Amino acid sequence: MKCFTRFSVNKASQAALCAFALLLSVLLGLSLGSARLSLPETVLGILEGDSTANGRILLYVRLPRVLAAVFAGSALAVSGAVIQEVLANPLASPGTIGVNAGAGFGAALCSASLGSVAPSSAMHSLMPLASFSGALSAVIIVSSISERAGSSKITLILSGVAISSLLSAGTNLITTLFPDSLLRTHSFQIGGLSGVSFESLFPAGWLILIFILAVLIMGGELDVLSLGEVSATSLGLNVKACKFMFLASSAMLAGSAVSFAGLVGFVGLIVPHVARMVAGTGSSRRLIVLSALIGGAFFEGCDIASRMLFSPYELPTGIVTAFLGAPFFLFLLIKRRRGYRY
Amino acid sequence: MIKLVEASAGYHARRRFASGSREDENIISNISLSFERGAVSSIIGLNGSGKSTLAKLxxxxxxxxxxxxxxxGxxxxxxKRRKLAQMVSYLPQAQSYANVPIEVLVMHGRFPHLGYPRVYREIDRQIAKKAMDDMDIWELREKSxxxxSGGERQKAYFAxxxxxxxxxxxxxxxxxxxxAPHQLDVIDHAKRLRAENKAVVMVSHDLNAALECSDMVALMNRGRLMxxxxxxxxxxxxxxEKTFGVEIVEFRNVCGDVHYAFKRRQLY
Known part of the structure; x- marks a missing residue:
């Protein structure tokens, strides 16, 4: 049946192009910095391990940071794509419906209450769970408020804004009252990757991999869920359970990213839109794969910019994502109004 | 095939704390009927009489x-919901439609028949193609x-x-x-489904269509089955006449087919 397979070459080349962009950003992220390395030096440095200066820079500074950027970017983008599909709302994202703020509140609370007593290795495992709990609570509160208040797309965003403000105030209160908390740093509030190590990255990194895979496996359910509640129910889907499962997965993804990258904005909002422009509509699995690839490449690109723009000074990466993300989102809104479709 | 025995339902028909009663919140009450295989049944009635609620129930x-x-029985x-979706399909009224290509939407009709990992098979593609051919939307399959148009979207959901x-x-x-031509197509499709020994239930505002193509008609008024x-x-x-407040005029065309016209009842 020709018609159904006609686009397969295009689809494969889209994914390959995005994977190439991700690989390029990773290589650039490894070679660029205060000590610039050529591509052969980079590869050699990684192979040599910590026996050389270049190897130590790559293994202990750049590689964890590059991996953190790729994981965080992919997790936030996939989380945003899932939230937008489940809630059928193009304005929804971990940032706009309070998931990020909830994750930040959970992380701040965990850091303030356990930071001084628990060993740092235990904290690295506890932080993603605390962020997840905060993110999940926020998404449950926001979606139940908007359902009760009429379930419109604007109600959801407005209740997200209100809950985000409340949780951000809570996070600020904690960091003010507990100035020794690990999260007092400015870069957590804006989102940044300075000081990320393999130890702080990996519990969250594994969770991100597992949940991206889980969402991919359940792509068929996500496709049907995006048809709307009545159609999905008549096609045999348990809509309430599926919605909860997807929102919990996206809270886990965003929570894990926030636990080591801080409150990064806009990645989860704009990357799914870009992925949809590239991939078209109709397949959630394709959307998730492209969101993960583009999200990783985008956030790594932003991190390179944050390190290089005012070198040797470094900007929190969240500033760069906001400077790039906000105008791009406005551009999308204006284009949509003029009848642009993707 | 589907039998209702003194069934009542509503969208908020649950007990409100201790004082509330379920009766108050029912949209349809005490409905007993059965929709059989190999028959087209129509549900007619005024707006808000509970036609769609009866279908959903x-x-x-x-x-x-x-x-x-x-x-x-x-x-x-x-x-189980998935098993039920293999037995009963529902074309919703005025869908809030998703922004997907028509061929993707029609393929989702095969979703209840898929096992994990929910990947469509060749047989699913063939069935979806036949449904699109039958509804005359094959040429539009790549369009979102x-x-x-609204009519083409309706045909996509039908497919x-x-x-x-x-x-x-x-x-x-x-x-x-x-x-008009596509309204007649819908009636033909309903008759074709009846010939395939399926139970077809249509909620309809079109009294002519309901009376012409149905084997059984359910007349609803204020949540009751009249x-x-x-x-x-x-x-x-x-x-x-009593329910709708109209007079029915019967006439025949040159082929001898019976049609009905409705005019407002004169109040003098």
Missing amino acids: ACGLIAASSGDVLID VEISSI LNEV MAMAQCTDAVFLDEPATFLD AFSPPNDILSSGLI
């Missing part, structure tokens, strides 16, 4: 607050739902229900947005 989209809904609430391949098909106002009889019995009972 009978296909398991909402739960009965009292009474029983049985499919082949089995209580509908005891059947927001790029086509999705066809691709579900169920024994009972519920069509909630299937002719909405359709122009009658469930063959069209001729309903016509002769005078219940349509």
Whole structure:
């Protein structure tokens, strides 16, 4: 049946192009910095391990940071794509419906209450769970408020804004009252990757991999869920359970990213839109794969910019994502109004 | 095939704390009827009389607050949702449509028949193609739902229900947005499904279509079932005139087919 397979070459080349962009950003992220390395030096440095200066820079500074950027970017983008599909709302994202703020509140609370007593290795495992709990609570509160208040797309965003403000105030209160908390740093509030190590990255990194895979496996359910509640129910889907499962997965993804990258904005909002422009509509699995690839490449690109723009000074990466993300989102809104479709 | 026994339902038909009663919140009450295989049944009535609620109750989209809904003798609430979707399909009224290509939408009709990891097979593609061919939307398959007219969108949802391949098909106002030739197509499709020994249930505002193509007509008024009889019995009972407040004028075309015209009842 020709018609159904006609686009397969295009689809494969889209994914390959995005994977190439991700690989390029990773290589650039490894070679660029205060000590610039050529591509052969980079590869050699990684192979040599910590026996050389270049190897130590790559293994202990750049590689964890590059991996953190790729994981965080992919997790936030996939989380945003899932939230937008489940809630059928193009304005929804971990940032706009309070998931990020909830994750930040959970992380701040965990850091303030356990930071001084628990060993740092235990904290690295506890932080993603605390962020997840905060993110999940926020998404449950926001979606139940908007359902009760009429379930419109604007109600959801407005209740997200209100809950985000409340949780951000809570996070600020904690960091003010507990100035020794690990999260007092400015870069957590804006989102940044300075000081990320393999130890702080990996519990969250594994969770991100597992949940991206889980969402991919359940792509068929996500496709049907995006048809709307009545159609999905008549096609045999348990809509309430599926919605909860997807929102919990996206809270886990965003929570894990926030636990080591801080409150990064806009990645989860704009990357799914870009992925949809590239991939078209109709397949959630394709959307998730492209969101993960583009999200990783985008956030790594932003991190390179944050390190290089005012070198040797470094900007929190969240500033760069906001400077790039906000105008791009406005551009999308204006284009949509003029009848642009993707 | 689907039997309702003194069934009542509503969208908020649950007990409100200790003082509330379920009765108050029912949209339809004490409905007893059965939709059989190899028959087209129509549900007619004024706006807000509970037609769509009756259809949703009978296909398991909402739960009965009292009474029983049985499919082949089995209580509908005891059947798993996926299994139920293999037995009953529902074309919703005025869908809030998703922005997906038509071929993707129609393929989703095969979703209840898929095992994990929910990947469509060649047989699913063939069934979806046949459904699109039958609904005359094959040429539009690559277009997104927001790029086509309301009528074409309606046909795409109809094709999705066809691709579900169920024994009972519920069509909630299937002719909405359709122009005259395509309204006639819908009637032909309903008759074709009847010939395939399926139970077809249409919620309809079009009294002519309901009376012409149905084997049984359910007349609803204010949440109550006024009658469930063959069209001729309903016509002769005078219940349509009483419920709708109209006079029915019967006429025949040159082929001898009976048609009905409705005019407002004169109040003098």
